[in-house]
Amino acid sequence: MSKVLIIGAGGVGNVVVKKCAMLPNVFSDIMLASRTLPKVEAAAKEVKELTGRTIQTAKVDADNVQELVTLIKNFEPKLVINVALPYQDLPIMDACLETKTNYLDTANYEPKDVAKFEYSWQWAYKKRFEDAGIMALLGCGFDPGVTGVFTAHAAKYHFDKDGMEYLDIVDCNAGSHGKAFATNFNPEINIREITQRGKYWENGDWKETEPLEINRMINYPEVGPKKSFLLFHEELESLTKNFPSLKRARFWMTFSDEYITHLKVLENVGMTRIDEVEYQGQKIVPLQFLKAVLPEPASLGENYEGQTSIGCHIRGKKDGKPAYFFIHNNCDHAKTYKEIGAQAVSYTTGVPAMIGAKMMLEEKWMKAGVWNVEEFNPDPFMEDLNKYGLEWHEKSSDFVEFND
Structure with missing residues (x-):
């Protein structure tokens, strides 16, 4: 069973959850969570109409590590896909560390009070993820990704x-x-x-x-x-x-x-x-x-x-x-x-996130620590880009x- 928890129900989150739902052999159980429950429930309804699958939904504050930890422990996913805001990367990574859950995002961390994004904050988690025996895949959208x-x-x-x-x-x-x-x-x-x-x-x-x-x-x-x-x-x-x-x-x-x-x-x-x-x-x-x-x-x-x-x-x-x-x-x-039902900018970010998650769950890309996409074999990812719409x-x- 490959459970996946998707955090974030904006344009990209909607693409990710629908694309994941289209692959039941890879993503056996899906939960979509966000601070705004009506958006999550609307997305779940669209997933049902599009694929016939029922996904679970939840409300969560992605700034609150303990809320995240509780949600992860209750659902027990193999992987958390973070398509929330870049400010929330570190709290979600902290929750994944505490629960020993694999992690993926599409954009690197950015502090709220400074318009500055860089990988240093997330790269600093490398040894802790290695010691926990879990993987974090950073920047798996289109650019980056x-x-x-x-x-x-x-x-x-x-x-x-x-x-x-x-x-x-x-x-x-x-x-x-x-x-x-x-x-x-x-x-x-x-x-x-x-x-x-x-x-x-x-x-x-x-x-x-x-x-x-x-x-x-x-x-x-x-x-x-x-x-x-x-x-x-x-x-x-x-x-x-x-x-x-x-x-x-x-x-x-x-x-x-x-x-x-x-x-x-x-x-x-x-x-x-x-x-x-x-x-x-x-x-x-x-x-x-x-x-x-x-x-x-x-x-x-x-x-x-x-x-x-x-x-x-x-x-x-x-x-x-x-x-x-x-x-x-x-x-x-x-x-x-x-x-x-998505515009191409959301699509080109969401499809690679799904493919990156697929790479991890199929263990084609799986190594404890914190990694960027270019550090793995590009071949299976490139093959899936052609297969799933890009x-x-x-x-x-x-x-x-x-x-x-």
């Missing part, structure tokens, strides 16, 4: 040992949801991510930029050229650690001019602040209030059109000669909505299509 698996695949098959030198991860959402302004995943996390300083790896050191300071036009398959902005993204931290031959690693993401204009206005009027302000005798965080009035990412799917396109451009050496490799996935918003395409040559 699939981009790390793509890079591991490239290192294994397309470059010499220590032959990868330049990595550019490119992320485009060319879809249109018809809203004046909306974020494709949790608004609070999304806006914190893109309003902080940019950062990239070059020649053994981190180079910082002003927020959204650097942009360039990048050509995306089936989409065409789109203005793309240099951001810091968490997989850069783990990939440069695990592939030390990289001389440079960067991350690029597309934003429309309309999106940037809205964002600048919100910044200028103080709505992206993460510190508390007093309003009518109460303390509120402006960004959390903004999140409450923006459209729920899970609600965007119905009228969403267009595609996402995410991939890795890699340069280096193969057989001692210059080599170029590109691997990507394109995902269609309308198709993912038709399949499970087909990938690759090409290699000595002709460089992505350069400075």
Whole structure:
């Protein structure tokens, strides 16, 4: 019996629970838990309609370790899939340690009071997870997640040992949801991510930029050229650690001019602040209030059109000669909505989380400690991407299509 507890019932959580429910031979019993019980119950109803399976539901405060411990002890899952907020990674990891339960997440820890995400807090759990005989798999969404698996695949098959030198991860959402302004995943996390300083790896050191300071036009398959902005993204931290031959690693993401204009206005009027302000005798965080009035990412799917396109451009050496490799996935918003009622950004995060959980439960990826996805054999994960809705395409040559 492979019981799994999924914590978080937002857009990604809805994808994960539905995809898990489609594989009863892997996920024999499923519980979905969240602070907001009506969201959990609504998701359970959709799972029943889609798959015919009945899942268990629960209310839990993912900031409260003892609540989590009680829930885990009562349900006794083999694995906890954390698709809650990044602030809650450490409490959930603490609960998994106390109950000796395996753990998986899609985004690394971020403290509430500082817009800064890095792996140091979670990597510090490595020995404790080893001593407990359990595994934590970090960042198993698309980016981070699939981009790390793509890079591991490239290192294994397309470059010499220590032959990868330049990595550019490119992320485009060319879809249109018809809203004046909306974020494709949790608004609070999304806006914190893109309003902080940019950062990239070059020649053994981190180079910082002003927020959204650097942009360039990048050509995306089936989409065409789109203005793309240099951001810091968490997989850069783990990939440069695990592939030390990289001389440079960067991350690029597309934003429309309309999106940037809205964002600048919100910044200028103080709505992206993460510190508390007093309003009518109460303390509120402006960004959390903004999140409450923006459209729920899970609600965007119905009228969403267009595609996402995410991939890795890699340069280096193969057989001692210059080599170029590109691997990507394109995902269609309308198709993912038709399949499970989700837009493609939620889908591209939720499907890899399900696959990572499958890898762990089938013990294809199972090793005590705290790990990033690129530290495992990419082959079975890559096979399942094609099988469960995220087909990938690759090409290699000595002709460089992505350069400075």
